Amino acid sequence: MLKKLRHIAKRVWSRRRVKALLTLAVLFLVLNLAFPLKIRPRYSTVITAADGTVLHAFLSDDDKWRLVTELDEITPVLQKTILHKEDNYFYYHPGFNPVAMARAAFRNLTTGRRTSGASTITMQVVRLLEPRQRTYTSKIVELFRALQLELFYSKEEILQLYLNLIPYGGNIEGIKSASMLYFGKPPQLLSLAEVTTLAIIPNRPSSLRLGVNNARIVQERNRWLNRFRKTDLFTPEAIADALSEPLTAHRRAMPSRAPHLARRLKKQYADQPVIPSSLRPNRQAQTEQLVTNYVGRIRALNVHNAAVLVINNQTMAVEAYVGSADFANRYDGGQVDGVRAVRSPGSTLKPLLYALAFDKGLMTPKTVLNDVPTNFSGYEPENYDRQFYGPITVESALANSLNVPAVKTLQQVSTPNFVGCLQKAGFETIKKQSKDLGLSVILGGCGVTLEELTRLFAAFANGGQFADLNFVATHQPDSPKKSHLVSAEAAFLITNTLTQITRPDLPNNFDNSYHLPRIAWKTGTSYGRRDAWSIGYNQRYTVGVWVGNFSGEGVAELSGANIATPLLFSIFNAIDYNSARGPFRMPKNLSMRQVCAETGEVPGEFCEHKIVDYAIMGVSPYRRCQHQKAVWTNAPGTVSYCAHCLPESDGPVQRFYPNLAPELIAFYESRRIPYLKIPPHSPACTRVFAQQGPQIVSPNDGSEYFINPQQPQQLQLSCQADNDVKQVYWYLNDKLYQKAAPTEAVFFRPQPGALKISCADDKGRNTDIRILIRAE
Incomplete structure (x- = not known):
């Protein structure tokens, strides 16, 4: 029972x-x-380098240094030390320790005061997340929250939270913050002595202040190390080394490299406590130091700033990012990000223009263009040195950065096509300006950034393939997604031209210098000498350099060649000196052919001087050279004949004369450069010539001109005519105004109203234009 x-x-x-x-x-x-558990610690934002080292750190939004300690940064030594000191049964209890709680309650009741606590690490995390007064009610709430933590988080995550939140006095929280600020290194590099030091501080953060009470801290540290020895927590050798290790802790500044990129990434990834950038710490430090030293040297020229971007061509990862020479220099605008500042590009866009011209079959590197004064509907560009060089090849025009050939090329390519290509290459300001851009865009009449220009030149290094830049480190092995910008053949031709060192933009004192890196590069100087650019690349890296003043102040000595390029060369010599990689390989669709040296076209029957040129098979133009033409003259060569008036007697002789463009003839005449002229046509000839008449280059057809009626200005009449034209006749509203030589400048005083201007040559050919004169 x-x-x-x-x-x-x-x-x-x-x-x-x-x-x-x-x-x-x-x-x-x-x-x-x-009452759901809400764990939202307000961490500091940390920018790390590609190898995981801390580059830059920001205070949290509540002004705390609270850096996230990642799980892989919690070493076994750190874990054993913290658990032995704070919670030996951490991995066994459900968030609270009943035995410890009973023992603490008994002692508190028998003594009448609080003699010992029973808080587990989990309960301490709750208290750190939700601070409350130390009452029994608070203890019950902590127990409930601790159970919630244990239910929804693993032990490792709870330990990580604890290490991220423990206080170290002032505004320092978390073991990583303390490790970086007092020892200058991350937690995984701490020694046993340093770990023990940081383990004892949170219990007494006021009395044990690192850098202030170091002697007292050493005593407390050694007391705990001896306790560790008694429990065999670590080997006797490790304990002995830790006891003898001096304490050199003091307050340090947080790392602050790459401040411009750090702020950019912090804004872009606002909710991410740790942002892994693509920067290489050594590369970044090298570049920052080079920029600082260089700007210090050129400050005497009234040039106060520079910006540099270094790109890895294979991964398109940004390995160095320097927005200004000194971020802390407020006087010179040090906090302005020069990598993203919109500036005038000068001549740096010319390589893309000529690459497009090669792809469209308009020209080849040896094609000859005329660098002569030219009026493009009122726009009259001139070269940097205010000189003109006459006939010049495309590769020489690019290497010498001549302006008139570039504008002529843009006219052939068309501004919309060129601007469209820039938009495809990610030029954001140009997208906004596209409707207002004209021929001046190729000479810097637009807005670009150093980031956009450097990314563009990286496309040439990658065989014409364009890709976005990587500012954040990725673990994906795939290569960046690329899109076709120009052909591999055109990119090679541009690279081949930009690797030449016999060019005017080679910096002073770099001729025959072993300091000259093996790179392709292009310089640029904006109007008013406000911006100096130099962008260079080899197979491994593309480096963009901007030098100038953020205030926009121009400096007479500022130029891409002599100011920006020395810094470019220094950076390449630092990051890739004597690169083992060879030159760029010539694409298979690129061939070699003989061309006439006079025009760059396929040799004709008159071409005696031939040179070798590149040609894109199936694309490059195939025109027979006609740089000379046959003309019948009398025996002395004083009169020329056409087929209509060729005499049957007196033995006419066939001679060859240069087939010069009217603009080139005008240039030769204005500079008094001798050339072989065609003799005057036979006066007995009655043939009416059907060819085009003189080209009126001033004034501009269809333009409006404003004059002051009380003090009317003079307007110039000028034209370009064929080689055999000796005289032209100017007409105003069909009334003869003056006869003159084709190259002679004629002036008149206009009156308000519509005006028809005509120019006839001595062959009877005529050209008309119309302009409008308005009174101001």
Whole structure:
């Protein structure tokens, strides 16, 4: 009977226990739904380098140094030390330790005061997340929150939270913050002595202040190390080394490299506490130092700033990012990000223009263009040195950065096509300006950034393939997605031209210098000498350099060649000196052919001087050279004949004369450069010539001119005529105004109203234009 009663009692007790447990579980679930656990620590933003080292750190939004300690930064030494000191049974209890709580309650009740606590690491995390007054009610809430933590988070994550939130005095929280600020290194590099030091501070952050009470801290540290030795937590050798290690902790500044990129990434990834950048710490430090030293040297010229971007061509990762020479220099605008500042590009867009011209079959590197004064509907560009060089090849025009050939090329390519290509290459300001851009865009009449220009030149290094830049480190092995910008053949031709060193934009004192890196590069100087550019690349890297003043102040000595390029060369010599990689390989669709040296076209019957040129098969033009033409003259060569008036007697002689463009003839005449002229046509000839008449280059057809009626200005009449034209006749509103030589400048005083201007040559050919004169 007694056994039966015991059995019934056990069953009743078992049911009640199960019922109680179920009730508690339901109650916990209800409370969990009513009071959900919200863990949202406000961490500091940390920018790391590609190797994981800290580049830059920001205060949290509540002005705390609270750096995230990642799981892989919690070393076994750190974990064993913290658990032994704070919570030996961390991996065994459900968030609270009943034994420790009972022991603490007994001691507190018997002594009448609080002599020991029973908080586990989990309960301390709750207290750090939700600070409360130390009461029994608060303890109950902490127990509930601790159970929630244990339910939803792993032990490793709870330990990580604890290490991220423990206080170290002032505005320093978390072991990584303390490690960086007091020891200058991340937690995984701490020694046993340093780990023990940081383990004891949170209990007494006011009295044990690192850098202030180091002697007292050493005593407390050694006391704990001896306790570790008694429990065999670490080997005797490790303890002995830790006891003898001096404490040199003091308050340091947080790392602050790449401040411009750090702020950019912080804004872009606002909710991410750790942002892994693509920067290489050594590369960044090298570049920052080179920029600082260089700007210090040129400050005497009234040039105060520079910006540099270094790109890895294979991955398109940005390995160095320097926005200004000194971020802390507010006087010179040090906080302006020169990598993203919109500036005038000068001549740096010319390589893309000529690459497009090669792809469209308009020209080849040896094609000859005329660098002569030219009026493009009122726009009259001139070269940097205010000189003109006459006939010049495309590659020489690019290497010498001549302006008139570039504008002529843009006229052939068309501004919309060129601007469209720039838009495809990600030039954001040009997208906004596209409707207002004209021929001046190729000479810097637009807005670009150093980032956009450097990314463009990286496309030449990658065989014409364009890709976005990577500012954040990725673990994907795939190569960046690339799109076709120009052909590989055109990119090679541009690279081949830009690797030449016999060019005017080679910096002073770099001729025949071993300091000259093996790179392709292009310089640029904006109007008013406000911006100096130099962009260079080899197979591994593309480096963009801008030098100038953020205030926009121009400097007479500022130029891409002599100011920006020395810094470019220094950076390449630092990051890739004597690169083992060879030159760029010539694409298969690129061939070599002989061309006439006079025009760059396929040799004709008159071409005696031939040179070798590149040609894109199936694309490059195939025109027979006609740089000379046959003319019948009399024996002395004083009169020329056409087929209509060729005499049957007197033995006419066929001679060859240069087939010069009218603009080139005008240039030769204005500079008094001798050339072989075609003799005057036979006066006995009655043939009417059907060819085009003189080209009126001033004034501009269809333009409006404003004059002051009280002091009317003079307008110039000028034209370009064929080689054999000796005289032209100017007409105003069909009335003869003056006869003159084709190259002679004629002036007149206009009156308000519509005006028809005509020019006829001595062959009877005529050209008309119309302009409008308005009174101001």
